Amino acid sequence: MGLFKRRPAETTVVEPVEVAPAPVLPPPPPSDHAGRRVVGDQQKYLLSLVQPLPAFGMYLLDAWGTAVCEDIVADTFQPIDDLVAVDGYAVRSSDLEGADASSPITLRLRDDDRVAKVSAAVRVRSGQVLPEGADAVVPAGRAVLEGTVLTVERPVAPGDFVRRAGSEVRAGVPLMRSGERLDARRSALLAMAGVDRVLARPRPRVVVLSLADADSDPADVDSHLLAAAAKADGAQVWRVGLATGTDRELHDLISDQLIRADIVVATGALDGQAQLPRVVSTMGPTDMASVLMSPGGRIGFGLIGEDEIPMVMLPDDPVAAYADYQVFVRPLVRKLMGTPVVQREQVSCLVGGELSSSRGLFDLRFGTVREQSGEKVVVPIGRPDNPRLADLVAADAVVVLPEATTSVGLGERVGCWLLAD
Incomplete structure (x- = not known):
């Protein structure tokens, strides 16, 4: 008989560990009789x-060359105010009606920022806000200043040499659409609108x-x-x-x-x-x-x-x-x-030589492109049965012969990829 009463051993329950299934590729596309x-x-x-x-937020310079992942809409008008477009003199266009070389018009240069009086002008620099009362600018090279007397021989129309408020960007108008590539010019437009970051990949x-x-x-x-x-x-x-x-x-x-x-x-x-x-x-x-x-x-x-x-x-x-x-x-x-178009664009060219291909084969040939009578003409180079690196180096285009093409005659059209790298 046992001297001691022993507690029964506790049963440890082991939770099953879920093992993630090994990744597999989806079924491939069908093959022909030769695989x-x-x-x-x-x-x-x-x-x-x-x-x-x-995608994540990136500064404009870092995002250059990439496709933005959002529609970017202007919040305000740009420029906010009418701005002077050239160095010169702010004037009222009505004061210069009829001015010509035989009958120049003189204006009085003011030392404040207003063109409130008849026949007044204010010296201005490019980029500043157009002075009150002015509706045009006379470029410095079109006028002669002697003391405070400005002589002008040519009239100006309202808005001449002025960047009107909202002329670059209007509030509520899209600056870029999702998928468009950010380049130097669009970067400048976004910067003008006060945008310094974009959502991009x-x-x-x-x-x-x-x-x-x-x-x-x-x-x-x-x-x-x-x-x-x-x-x-x-x-x-x-x-x-x-x-x-x-x-x-x-x-x-x-x-x-x-x-x-x-x-x-x-x-x-x-x-x-x-x-x-x-x-x-x-x-x-x-x-x-x-x-x-x-x-x-x-x-x-x-x-x-x-x-x-x-x-x-x-x-x-x-x-x-x-x-x-x-x-x-x-x-x-x-x-x-994340670019919306992933395939290389084909350019239509006239072929400058006979081409043949096996039916059912997607055939690529190297060639050089020249302009002739306003048309792009591609001249095949190299041997199709033994393409060499030298042929690739000499080429500036790849002639694309789809599977259904068996031959292309001289002067017929073919699709080409233009090589720019």
């Missing part, structure tokens, strides 16, 4: 996987890196090309040098960049069990796709790290990578910016 996707479908798919960056932070393959060219062409292209598109860019090493080292290198990235763009081999897609697939859900496009057409995408940062993987060929950047990555950067 290739249509360019437009792939664009829409990738765009659906990123969202515009959150920051410039996307883009990290660009290239993965060095044992058999690849040791020159790091891709990252320089893509980093410059992203910068030209208005992004804040960091370029990482050639990445080498083990899977673990590449994993750590990419992870270290996520703290400063809104999107990562990397180039490397993308076929089979290549290192770049293999490592990225361990960092989040990924999608590898072949697209009906030339050059380029191979692209990978992933949402990596705890914050699910978008990462785009492009081929390790500079021309193919650049083409994929223009078609797929640039729209993503612009969507992060």
Whole structure:
């Protein structure tokens, strides 16, 4: 018999821990019999996987080049008062009726700020409030002052050389619409209206890196090309040098960049069990796709790290990578910016040479544009079956041949992207 009565052991209840489901990408667009996707479908798919960056209040200079995220309406008239537009003399226009070289009119210069008497004038400077009683200004170069006598040989009309109240901005009138890009001129308009901050999205932070393959060219062409292209598109860019090493080292290198990235763009081999897609697939859900496009057409995408940062993987060929950047990555950067139009605008040009393409293939060709008889004419350069970096460098336009196009004859029209970066 037991000597002591023992308390029964307490049963500890363990609350189940909810584990967040691993992120997955939505189903990709359909492919053809060869596993290739249509360019437009792939664009829409990738765009659906990123969202515009959150907006916050930014000073005008910091927000330059970005799209505002609010309608900005003037609270007051600007200028508030009638202002003098040039250095000269404030007058009543009726006092100068009939003035000419043969019959000049003389006015008496006053030393106060009023033009209350007939044939009076007041010296004024540009930007000051128009003196009481005046309705026009005679520029200094149009009058001769001797002592206090002002001689004028030309008449002026009411409002001449005067910035009327409300002539620049009227109360209740929109100064900018949401989605419009803030440039230097709009910045000046907002500053005039007393607006020093706007609600805008920051410039996307883009990290660009290239993965060095044992058999690849040791020159790091891709990252320089893509980093410059992203910068030209208005992004804040960091370029990482050639990445080498083990899977673990590449994993750590990419992870270290996520703290400063809104999107990562990397180039490397993308076929089979290549290192770049293999490592990225361990960092989040990924999608590898072949697209009906030339050059380029191979692209990978992933949402990596705890914050699910978008990462785009492009081929390790500079021309193919650049083409994929223009078609797929640039729209993503612009969507992060919150711009209402993410696709590059096409300009209609006459083609200065014969072009042919495979049906069903989205084909890009490089060319140079010249003006001829008031028309833009694009002349193709390079070989379509073997585009070179030298062709890309020499080009100032990309000829876009949609999937339905099989041939374009001399003098026919084609759509082009004009390259300005």
